[in-house]
Amino acid sequence: MIDEQTRSLLAGIGGFDPTPGALAGVVVVDVTRVVAGPYCAMILADLGATVIKVENPDDPDYTRTFPPLLTGEGSEPLSGFFAQYNRNKLGVTANLRTAEGRELLERLVARTDVLIENFRPGTMERLGVGPDRLREANPRLVYAALSGYGQHGPYRGRPAYDNSAQATGGLWSMNGPAGGPPTRVGTIIGDLAASLYGAIGVLAALRHAERTGEGQLVDISQQDSVVTLTENAVVAYTTEGTVPEPLGNAHPFVRPYELFPCRDGHVFFGGYTDKFWRISCEVFGGEGTADAHADLSDMATRFDPDVYRDRVRPMVEGWFRDRTKAELEALAGDLVPLSAVKDIGEVVDDPQIAARDMIVETEYDGYGALRTFGSPVKLDVTPPRTRGRAPATGAHTAEVLADVLGYSAAEIDAMRQAGAI
Known part of the structure; x- marks a missing residue:
């Protein structure tokens, strides 16, 4: 765990729900974009971790422009998509293609428990801030890498999206109307599954780091994650040679179901x-x-x-x-x-969903209220925090650099001028 001074400094930034969660005191650096990484980090944030989202100032997370969009007093519309996967985070900018940006990340990681990234394998190494380098700065660091095919294997370097995982993990081939063509599952299940496994892996690695002081790499593949969602398909093939085909809404053998x-x-x-x-x-x-x-x-x-x-x-x-x-x-x-x-309208109005606090409302100044899904993790002593806002790009950069990392006002200004933040 990080030192008490860093924990106290971070606790004073952001204005989020101060209620201590189960992961209070854990600090996570979130160098991710789109869904698989951001959702993984948000799960940890909901559970009480302090999550610092690091974005390139010139190329921030492009889901900031994804619909649905809320319009208001702000100069730019607010993406409900982005907000749903980035609540409860601090926002910092750092251009990792600059020496100053890389130094900033290393100084941040030195006072951090976890780093999560979801670039194609090798990207962080080429930038000079791969897991080996960062663990030199912090031997206790839990470095979680979420990617399409994982950090090793013949597909390691391939670009991938959620559909890539659905296709190569077998799920696409099983889904669709009976006798019809394969059909993708109607949501980004590969991204979401990788997020969930990423959170599980991080928690397991954190437990080990707490006991031993030793960090480790958490390697999560979307393809791997999808394979585990295929129910009995793997054992049906390995024991009987059966290759599952689309069955529509029917079960392979249970009836009526x-x-x-x-x-x-x-x-x-x-x-x-x-x-x-x-x-x-x-x-x-x-x-x-x-x-x-x-x-x-x-x-x-x-x-x-x-x-x-x-x-x-x-x-x-x-x-x-x-x-x-x-x-x-x-x-x-x-x-x-x-x-x-x-349908989703009926789900949002469902009394059981309401009783479980699964639709939560967050007020965004100048935009009004945004309703998103809550947390399915229910803890009776340290309940998840689900009403925090998603940060504007770099909203907390100056505070984190000055109060946590000790940068002077002149240094921060110079970094801005250089395009490092």
Whole structure:
């Protein structure tokens, strides 16, 4: 952990929620952009870490221009996309292509626990601030590198986006309508998964550093992350030689466990176990329905593709056809796995989402309130801080350089003039 003086200085900058979180005292330097790195760092910020987002003054995180945009008194629109992944951070600028910018980063890392970057492997080394160099400045440093394919292997140097990981991790080939072409998952799941694994890796490495004083490299690949999201696909191939294909909304073998139409939309119904099947028969078909179809009482029978197609699915479709999503949830939502398929508007207004504080509101001066998702991590003693603002580019540069790193006003001005900050 960093020294108490640095912790106190940083605590006085930014004006964020002062409530100490589980990671209070941990300082993270965030040299990332777009989603995979920023979200990883934000997870740590929500949990109480002090996160310093370092951007090139001439080329800041380009998601600052991504929609949706809030307009207000500021000279530039505020990106809701950027704000959602960068709350609770301090903003510092440093041009790592300059000697002064690299020195700034090294001085910052010397008083830091974690650095996160998501450049293509080799980029930080070419700039002269790779993990080996930075660990000379701070042997305890946890250096987390998130990239498309990881820090070693034949694909190491390839450029990559989320879709690259979905494609090469197998997920794309499995997704889509049955009998149709592969379809990407409808969100940046490769970026998001890498963010989550990055946060887990950082926490594990921090625990080791606290015990031993030894930092280490946390190497996270988007492709690796996606592979772990393919459920039973890997073992299906390695044990049986089966290559999964798109199945639409169906499960490879569990039935019924998919999407069903109803009067005003669709619901997910997963009443595949013997217990849930019997309850469903009685609730939707009436008393005696399960006994009247006793030959379907065994789960293995219902899993049979022909039996499911010819008898089980038509029965379920008949149960749901004339009822609304709300009626179906009211009738059976507390008894069997049955959930309305909700659009984002319905999700934002969902009472369970509200009860879990999963839509949070942050006030941005001159722009008004911005509502974003909260944190799914619920801690009863040190709850996450989710209402902090995202920083303007370099908003806290002068304060961090002067109060934490000891730069004089003249030095800071000279660095600005040189384009280093």
